Amino acid sequence: MSELNFHHLRYFHLVARLGNLTRAAEQLNVSQSAVSTQIRLLEERLGQPLFERRGRTLVLTEAGRIALDHAETIFATGEELLNTLGERPSSRRQVLRVGSLATLSRNFQIGFLRPLLGRDDVEIVVRSGALGDLLKNLEAQRLDVVLSNIAPPRDAATPWISHTIAEQPVSLIGTPERTASGATFQELLVGEPLILPTVETSIRSGVDALFDRLHIRPRIAAEIDDMAMIRLLARDGVGLAVVPPIVVKDELASGELVEVDHFPRLTEIFYAVTLARRFPNTLLRELIAGVADRPG
Known part of the structure; x- marks a missing residue:
């Protein structure tokens, strides 16, 4: 089997970073056709298309994204060799790109990522946003x-x-x-102001169904779509919060907040959303595979 041609890889790396053959050719001081030839030879060697054209822009395929990650690792290794022999500090790190719903509990996010936090060989990039935007970035392979x-x-x-x-x-x-009044769970639901998630959430639909069954007309102090804000309002005593305990676990541990009771048959499910990929991120595989072995 022939060896990988690093000259081809260098051309590919520049085109991938610029997204344009013309600009890459200008920087390399060669013709555009020469760059195209080098990319085609690399694709033939790897047996995978590395780019797809969208208008005037070249966009990486999934194989192209993997090739780019490896190319950057290869070139970083060469730089590390120079740094090591030149007695300059350097390090290489694996990257996991995480998108997180902006309203999601920070405690949950940290709990999921904890096995990777603090590792010298890992860099975690977290981007928050609306679910639609995050899914678009996942589909475009900008998120894992x-x-x-x-x-x-x-x-x-x-x-x-x-x-x-x-x-x-x-x-x-x-x-x-x-x-501290000694009131029952149902009496507190009737008598105390409540801090509720917004109507779009699965939690709210379950709580509203319970109110309907019990013929309760709640006193709503606030409707919030951000778990961090619910946590702050509960701490300030604005009302009783309807929330998963993980959101306020530190306040429960310190006694600053108290858990009255669970809502019957009501849970919040957390998901790690991915796409089927031929080359999944190994760090992500490690996290998902380890979920069953971690405490809830």
Whole structure:
């Protein structure tokens, strides 16, 4: 088997970074056809198309994205050799690109990523946003995984894979002052102001169904789509929060907040959303495979 031609790889690396053959040719001081030839030879050697054309822009295929990651590792290794022999510090790191729903619990995100946090050989990039934008970035291979408490619909056009990585109970939680009256769970639901997730959430639909069964008209202090904001309002005593305990685990541990009770048959499910890929990120595989062995 013939060896990989690093001259081809260098041309590919520059085109991948610029997304344009003409600009790459100008920087290399060669003709555009010469660059195209080098890319074609590399694709033939690897047996995979590395680019697809969208208008005037070249976009990496999945194989192209993998090739780029390896090319950058190869060139970084060469630089590391120079740094090592020149007695200059350097390091190489694997990268995991994570998209996270902007309203998702920070405690949950940290818990999922904890096995990789602090590792010298790993860099974690986390980008928050709306689910639609995150899924577009996942499809474009700018993200390796999207963390969400909403499972996106799956069909032939959008074949998302939603890995269930946690299921948390939903509880009624508040300050000791608001929960010290000795009132029952149902009495607190009737008598105390409530901090609720917004109507778009799965938690809210379950809570509203319970209110309907019990003929309760809740006193709503606030409707919030951000778990971090719910946490702050609960700590400030604005009302009793309807929230998974993981969101306020530090406050529960310190006694700043108290858990009254779980809502019956109501949970929040957390997902790691991916796409089927021929070359999945090994760090992501490691995280998902280890979920079953971690405490909930």
